[in-house]
Amino acid sequence: MHNNIGILLWKEMTEGLRSYRILIWVMVCLFFGILSPLSAYYMPDILAMIGSTQNIALTLTEVTYRDAVDQYVKNFTQIGSIIMIFLAMGSVAGEKADGSLQFLMVRPISFHVILFAKIIALMAMVVLGIGIAALVCALYTQYLFPGFPLTLFIQSNLILLLYLLVIGVMTTSLSAMVSRPVTAGLASLGLWLVFSMLGSLGGAGWYSFTRLASEIIQVVEGFPISLKPFSSAILVILGSIEGALCVLSRWEPSH
Amino acid sequence: MSKEFVLLVTPLVVLELILKLVCLRDWMKREQVNGLSRTAWLLIFLFVNLFGPIAYLVYGRKHHGHD
Numbered sequence: 001m002h003n004n005i006g007i008l009l010w011k012e013m014t015e016g017l018r019s020y021r022i023l024i025w026v027m028v029c030l031f032f033g034i035l036s037p038l039s040a041y042y043m044p045d046i047l048a049m050i051g052s053t054q055n056i057a058l059t060l061t062e063v064t065y066r067d068a069v070d071q072y073v074k075n076f077t078q079i080g081s082i083i084m085i086f087l088a089m090g091s092v093a094g095e096k097a098d099g100s101l102q103f104l105m106v107r108p109i110s111f112h113v114i115l116f117a118k119i120i121a122l123m124a125m126v127v128l129g130i131g132i133a134a135l136v137c138a139l140y141t142q143y144l145f146p147g148f149p150l151t152l153f154i155q156s157n158l159i160l161l162l163y164l165l166v167i168g169v170m171t172t173s174l175s176a177m178v179s180r181p182v183t184a185g186l187a188s189l190g191l192w193l194v195f196s197m198l199g200s201l202g203g204a205g206w207y208s209f210t211r212l213a214s215e216i217i218q219v220v221e222g223f224p225i226s227l228k229p230f231s232s233a234i235l236v237i238l239g240s241i242e243g244a245l246c247v248l249s250r251w252e253p254s255h
Numbered sequence: 256m257s258k259e260f261v262l263l264v265t266p267l268v269v270l271e272l273i274l275k276l277v278c279l280r281d282w283m284k285r286e287q288v289n290g291l292s293r294t295a296w297l298l299i300f301l302f303v304n305l306f307g308p309i310a311y312l313v314y315g316r317k318h319h320g321h322d
Contacts, residue, residue, distance in 0.1 A: 019312075020277065020312045020313075020316075021313075023277065023312075024309055024312055024313065027270055027273070027274055028305070028309070030266075030270055031267065031270055031305060034266055034267050034270075035267060038263055038264065038267075042260075083309065086309070086313050087313065140263070
């Protein structure tokens with residue numbers, strides 16, 4: 001079984017490189033890591049320029065590292081989530097459609113091993129991307145905003161990692177449940193929107209994993225965090241994997 | 256435009272160029288693309304920043320399940 005996982009992981013990583021999935025994710029992470037502190041730093045200049053062309057006087061508060069981190073979190077939890085859905089939606093459904101999953105099933109490999117290999121490969125990709133983004137963002141923010149709490153920022157990236165993993169695992173699992181990548185993508189997008197709307201509610205909203213985004217800011221500012229969104233994140237991950245295994249175990253290849 | 260600004264922004268420009276070059280290299284060796292015409296995809300990944308190359312690499316370059 002360990003040998004099978006190793007081979008499947010190798011296959012997933014090779015596929016990730018060949019399909020440019022890893023390249024796209026790393027590029028997007030680098031882009032957000034650089035752009036977030038830069039856009040926060042130059043925002044007053046940009047707004048002043050817009051204001052001067054339209055004869056509007058804009059008064060802005062002083063920009064700090066919090067604005068840079070806020071921008072970083074928004075970029076990843078909004079645009080980053082959508083890109084993650086795009087990258088993960090074809091991971092199983094695409095293989096069902098082009099027949100490579102049927103080819104795998106003639107070998108003595110269980111669905112559990114296939115799904116876990118895909119999820120571990122996805123985790124490796126997300127960790128690599130977020131690691132690079134955090135490093136670049138920390139360098140830029142440290143340079144542009146003195147007094148930036150580097151240790152707290154690194155801790156907060158662990159929560160961002162969990163947020164993106166929930167999206168990735170949810171999309172991969174949905175991809176295992178349906179036969180077309182687009183269906184998996186739309187279903188995942190829909191679920192993410194539902195959780196986001198739930199997260200905007202008062203009390204019950206704390207049980208949505210999307211609230212992890214506000215916890216990231218809390219960590220950077222040194223405030224205590226709530227564990228409720230974490231329980232939701234773990235439940236969504238486990239529920240998604242269980243659902244995917246349940247559907248995959250009944251899956252019959254169409255000829 | 257200050258020298259500092261140029262130095263800080265240069266990595267973003269380089270990243271964008273790398274993505275466009277990867278797409279262009281793939282586009283040149285591919286006779287058929289997915290969804291739109293080859294010319295439409297060329298214009299999209301050349302002129303739409305970040306999302307244009309991503310859209311091409313994720314969706315455009317696929318053709319009937321073969322990369």
